[in-house]
Amino acid sequence: MKKIEIIPIQIMRDIQAGDRLDQIILESIGKVGQILNGDILVVAQKVISKAEGRVLNLEKVKPSSKAIEIAEQTNKDPRLMEAMLNESKVILRSERGIIIVETKQGMVCANAGIDQSNVEDGDNHASLLPEDSDSSARRLRDSLKQLAGVDVAVIITDTFGRPFREGQVNVAIGLAGIAPIKSYVGKFDIYGKKLRVTEIAVVDEIASAAELQMGKSERIPAVIIRGYEYEPRKYSSINPLLRAREKDLFR
Numbered sequence: 069m070k071k072i073e074i075i076p077i078q079i080m081r082d083i084q085a086g087d088r089l090d091q092i093i094l095e096s097i098g099k100v101g102q103i104l105n106g107d108i109l110v111v112a113q114k115v116i117s118k119a120e121g122r123v124l125n126l127e128k129v130k131p132s133s134k135a136i137e138i139a140e141q142t143n144k145d146p147r148l149m150e151a152m153l154n155e156s157k158v159i160l161r162s163e164r165g166i167i168i169v170e171t172k173q174g175m176v177c178a179n180a181g182i183d184q185s186n187v188e189d190g191d192n193h194a195s196l197l198p199e200d201s202d203s204s205a206r207r208l209r210d211s212l213k214q215l216a217g218v219d220v221a222v223i224i225t226d227t228f229g230r231p232f233r234e235g236q237v238n239v240a241i242g243l244a245g246i247a248p249i250k251s252y253v254g255k256f257d258i259y260g261k262k263l264r265v266t267e268i269a270v271v272d273e274i275a276s277a278a279e280l281q282m283g284k285s286e287r288i289p290a291v292i293i294r295g296y297e298y299e300p301r302k303y304s305s306i307n308p309l310l311r312a313r314e315k316d317l318f319r
Contacts, residue, residue, distance in 0.1 A: 074278060074281045076286075076291050077097055077289075077292065079287060079290070089119040090208055107221075107293065109208070109221070109292055109293075110292075112282060114183070114289060116204050124182075124193065126145070151196070152182060155169075157171065166178060181197040182194050197226070201224045201243075202305050205222040206222075209244040221243070221244065223242070224243065225239060225278065237275075240274070245300055246304055248269065248271045248306060274296065
């Protein structure tokens with residue numbers, strides 16, 4: 069049995085648009101050790117969005133009549149409602165002040181992933197999801213290979229709610245260098261029974277494990293997962309984890 073480590077990476081500075089997040093992460097890793105071949109770097113969406121300039125100034129948002137109407141029904145800020153509409157393909161549910169959407173990236177989540185926590189002047193600013201989290205993960209992975217000479221996987225995460233369960237969990241919204249699903253289909257259990265449907269969303273499990281070290285106020289937006297033997301992939305994407313509408317019992 070191999071030991072799996074979760075190594076926190078504390079970043080004390082606030083990330084701004086245009087910052088070289090790759091260099092900042094490497095500098096911060098250098099204070100606690102080093103990143104090694106085969107490690108998995110897990111990074112919170114918030115710092116990715118900040119570095120990519122995906123922070124919206126709500127004072128510059130002019131709500132449409134549709135946004136105002138929905139905001140009145142759900143007791144939301146009309147400016148945030150307009151942002152949700154802009155970031156969504158479709159609103160799936162709007163009830164009791166809860167808005168569930170399918171984002172332009174294909175994620176099903178509350179409020180289109182828009183968040184005002186841990187954002188400077190959070191009353192008038194909000195972070196948006198990265199436009200393409202897979203591309204963000206690939207750029208970070210490629211840069212770490214170039215700067216540090218290491219071959220690692222990268223997972224970008226956000227906290228989502230779940231049907232039938234209270235509380236939120238950290239899940240993967242973008243990835244690079246790792247297979248998102250581990251399939252046991254066709255293999256046998258310990259009693260020799262052939263498995264037919266078991267597929268484990270390993271990148272979500274890794275994301276949830278990382279959250280145990282991240283927290284929301286400790287300035288630990290990234291961790292290294294070390295010791296987990298994942299399936300490397302030169303080209304990987306979050307898409308296999310996004311359930312098609314025709315298979316989704318909740319839509």
